[in-house]
Amino acid sequence: MVMTEVLDKLKALQDILAQKNSVEDSIQNAPKLLSTQEELLSRLKKGYIEKNEQYESVRAHIADLKIQLLDAEAAREKSEKAMDTITTQREYEALDKEIRDAGEREQQIRKDLQKEEHAFQELDENLKHEESLITQQEEELTERKTALAADIDSMTAELDSLTKAEEEVSPGINPETKFKLERIIKSKQGVGIVAIHGNVCTGCHMILPAQFANEVRSGDKIVYCPYCSRILYYVENPGIENEYFNEEDAGSLSDLDDFIEEEDDEDDGEDEEESDDKMDYDE
Ligand SMILES: [Zn+2]
Known part of the structure; x- marks a missing residue:
């Protein structure tokens, strides 16, 4: 296979692999999107259980106070009744003290009871509020889980079709080259094959030894940048210059504007490596 064909395949493979990596990352990170909400929900539930224990203990205390109150009332009433039957001053004083x-x-007890009943009511309202909050959070979480599952399904389908595309483009590429490209793409944010401009690698902007640049130009074999490990390729006529000269040939009045625009665009040099950009210029 001609080297330019291999390089074209590698560029196509690069696009596919970069997309695959990004989809795989999204699938892997998807559950993390819910973790904050799951944590919030479990905190809410923990708080609810604690408050509920408090609620039960206040309720038991109230029941106990009510019994104590009945006892105190009964004791007072008993002493009051006994008042009718006393005969001496000493008996009167003793009973009077009992009544007091x-x-x-x-x-x-009534005071304590009032305080506890107030606390009980507050806790009751609090619990109801938290209950509704928990229900709401649970519903939201279920909704988001459903939506996320659908997202993951569609991402998985996308991954399958990317894998098919990868299988289609892979024949003719040396497995070792493919393996290296995969690794470079993972470590270099999806860009594993770049053009050289003059003697400069457009991936890392380092000036390459002349021998390397020559090897890239000759196009006999795959050459890796010694600095960033990306696969290098050579563009004989960078797209922008072609575009400019073609327009001049056409001789239209808009040439001057185009010329100025392109001269001002400092990124021109970088764009040449992107086949997408070339397509844009062609339009
Ligand atoms: Zn480089």
């Missing part, structure tokens, strides 16, 4: 003590106890 029971009354004080009653009052204290």
Whole structure:
């Protein structure tokens, strides 16, 4: 196979592999999108359980206070009744003290009860609020999980079709070259094959030894940049210059504008390596 054909295949493979990597990353990271919400939900549930325990203990305390209150009331009433049957001053004083003590106890219990009932009500409202919050969060999470599962399905389908495309383009590429390209693409953000401009690698912008640049130009074999390990290829007539001269040949009045625009565009030199950009210029 001619080297330019191999290089074209490698460029096509690069696009496919870069897309595959990005889809694989998205699939892998998808569950992380829910982790914040899952954490929030589990915090809410933990808080709810703790508050519910508090609620139960306040409720038990209230029931206990109510019994104590009944006891105190009964003690007071019993002493009050006994008042009718006493005969001596000493008996009166003893009973009077019993009644006052029971009354004080009653009052204290009523106070405690009021405080506890207030706390109970607050807890009850709190719990109801948190319950609805938990329900809402659970519903949202279920919805998002469903949506995410659908996303993952479609990403998996995309991955399958990319794998098919990879299988179609791979024949004719040396497996070792393919393996190297895969690794470069993973470590170099999806760009594993780049043009040289003059003696400069457009991937890492390092000036290459003349011998390397010559090897790239001769196009006899695959050459890797000694600095960034990317596969290098040579473009004889960079697209922009072609475009410019063609337009001048056509001799239209817009040539001057185009010329100025292109002169001002500092990125021109970098764009030549991208076949997409060339297509844009052709339009
Ligand atoms: Zn390089």
